[in-house]
Amino acid sequence: MSIAYLNGAFLPLDQARISPLDRGFLFADGIYEVAAVIDGRLIDSASHLARLERSTAAIGIALPMPVAEIEAIQKELVVRNGVDEGLVYLQITRGADESRDFIAPAGLTPTLFLFVQHKDFLASPAARDGIAVATMPDLRWKRRDIKSVGLLAQTMAKQAARDAGAQEAWMVEDGFVTEGASSTAFIVTDEGIVTRPYSEAVLAGCTATALNALAQESGLAVVRRPFTVAEALDATEAFIASASTFCQSVVRIDGRPVGNGRPGPVATRLRALYFAFARQTGV
Structure with missing residues (x-):
């Protein structure tokens, strides 16, 4: 079973639960990144994380942790899932909001979700x-x-x-x-x-x-x-x-x-x- 990361916890992907009131679900109010993995290592990671910072800043979502910590989570997912070639998907949304208002209330806790995919690049x-x-x-x-x-x-x-x-x-x-x-x-x-x-x-x-x-x-x-x-x-x-x-x-x-x-x-x-x-x- 694939291991994912959701809001501070590593857990089986089929046990990951995100609120239906999450603004990513209701408004597409979120940002994503996809990083490749070859030989069990992240490719062009600094570039992807810099773009993540640019995109989240552009829509006013504060990253819940420094990008170095996000990269560490990505690496841990690669190890836990035994990914030699594949992808790490990362999504961050503004968080869950019961009001479902176009204007989000202040102080929402962002939702951070990551999972991996195995993919054969070399023999495609x-x-x-x-x-x-x-x-x-x-x-x-x-x-x-x-x-x-x-x-x-x-x-x-x-x-x-x-x-x-x-x-x-x-x-x-x-x-x-x-x-x-x-x-x-x-x-x-x-x-x-x-x-x-x-x-x-x-x-x-x-x-x-x-x-x-x-x-x-x-x-x-x-x-x-x-x-x-x-x-x-x-x-x-x-x-x-x-x-x-x-x-x-x-x-x-x-x-x-x-x-x-x-x-x-x-x-x-x-x-x-x-x-x-x-x-x-x-x-």
Whole structure:
């Protein structure tokens, strides 16, 4: 039985109980993070915890403990669950409130919940063969830089992508790709690796940030600008980045092949560089 953490206690996941009056449940008033685990160690932990601090501060939730203590809980969950490759999910909400008022009363105790998932990254068939994406109108709110638990638009986009035979959705606004439903979007052109600059319109991806740095350290040009779906279809390669996929080639967009319809050399190289980075820097 998987061991989770809830508000100060490690306990079997099926025994974790959160109040139905929790504002995360009633209002999506909360923040989440997902950190990868390779070889039993957290990957890019400092980046994820810094983003957790930024997101909670943006909506006015005070972390119940320093991030170093949160990281210690994550590590303990990895050990207790014997996770070699996988993910640690963390969610913090403003807490339970009997009034169900849009304006939360002062002094609520935040709810902190973590659990783990086992996942095979190295032998992923999607990494070997690439994935398809389907483009969707971006229906989300305007503060996408905040990693909110309010994921209805992304869920709807993912379901529509699945129905179209794709594994990820690319959100499109004003003719430009913003990002994936749960990933950062990249294309490769004559300019180099093209990806959108960070702003309130997109989430600053931790894995994407690491990939950008690794690319530049390896002499690959990274161009920060928006790109259109038409540009993506004309690109030599496309790929996504996230904590749960790392660097994954996109071989079809809306049913049309990208490049030769196979994972390309740039994404393949970056994936290898990221795995080396992960193994060197995991904690």
